[in-house]
Amino acid sequence: MKMHLSRPQMLAAWRLHRLLEPIRDDASVTRSDGLDLDALLAPEMDAWYTDLLLNGPPHLLVSHDIAGSVSVHPCAGNGMAVTLPPETVRVLSVRISSWQTTARILPPASVPYLCGGNPYLHPLPQSPVAVRIGDELRLYPAVEGATVTELKCVLHTEGEYEFMQEALASVAPLDSGVITSLFN
Numbered sequence: 001m002k003m004h005l006s007r008p009q010m011l012a013a014w015r016l017h018r019l020l021e022p023i024r025d026d027a028s029v030t031r032s033d034g035l036d037l038d039a040l041l042a043p044e045m046d047a048w049y050t051d052l053l054l055n056g057p058p059h060l061l062v063s064h065d066i067a068g069s070v071s072v073h074p075c076a077g078n079g080m081a082v083t084l085p086p087e088t089v090r091v092l093s094v095r096i097s098s099w100q101t102t103a104r105i106l107p108p109a110s111v112p113y114l115c116g117g118n119p120y121l122h123p124l125p126q127s128p129v130a131v132r133i134g135d136e137l138r139l140y141p142a143v144e145g146a147t148v149t150e151l152k153c154v155l156h157t158e159g160e161y162e163f164m165q166e167a168l169a170s171v172a173p174l175d176s177g178v179i180t181s182l183f184n
Contacts, residue, residue, distance in 0.1 A: 001165045002062055010161040011038055014045045019173035052167055053089045053154050060167040063092050063152040070148055072096070072139070080139045082148060084132070087155045091137055094130045095150040098143040102150065103130040 005013060018041070052060065066085065075081035080096070095102045106129050123129045123140040131138045137151075155162075 003161070003163055003165050003168075004062075005161045007159045007161070010045060010049075011041065013168065014041055014171065017168050017171040017173070048171065049161055049163075052163060052170075053156060056163075056167065058092050060164045061090075061092070061154050062162045062164065064155050065150060065152050066155075067148045067151040070151060072146060072148060074142065075136070075138050077138075078140070078142050080142045080146065082137045082139065082151065084135050084137055084153065085155070086135065087157055088135070088153045089156045090154040091130065091132055092152040092154060093150060094137065094139065094148070094152075096128065096139060096143060096146040097149050098146045099125050099128045101126065101128070103128040103139065105129075106131050108133050 003013075015037075066088075070082045070084070072080045072082055082094075084091070091105055093102045094105075104127070108131055110129070110131055125141060125143065129140050131140075
């Protein structure tokens with residue numbers, strides 16, 4: 001199930017999965033030195049979410065097909081390029097109208113090999129590749145008049161958290177040692 005949460009909603013879910021809520025009502029603890037549990041948990045939560053977006057399995061992420069909002073333009077090395085919106089965190093899949101399959105997403109270090117003159121390394125429509133460099137997604141091989149038919153990306157808007165509910169299973173509960181250290 002897709003989850004789309006605001007920051008306060010995500011903090012509530014984070015506290016629940018870290019076993020900090022519901023608060024036990026058989027004991028009472030009062031602090032007067034201003035311990036803000038949400039301020040302690042928020043950086044940890046944001047680090048988990050960032051790691052999920054960048055490295056998590058695609059089936060745990062919510063993808064957005066932005067093919068209709070981008071256009072293809074030529075780039076160096078006999079390729080085509082698409083300018084990605086600034087909120088794009090990760091490209092999951094891309095396909096051009098004249099390709100026979102979706103492209104393999106390669107690391108930026110692959111560009112010199114793709115742009116070189118070696119015909120054995122040059123991608124074909126049967127095995128296209130894509131490389132993200134900054135806000136640009138370079139696509140190989142270039143095909144004149146091609147249009148983007150699929151461009152599934154993970155997007156992130158500040159203050160919003162979007163993922164599949166199953167991803168919360170990776171949130172480990174706090175152990176008693178961590179909780180004890182918070183109050184010492």
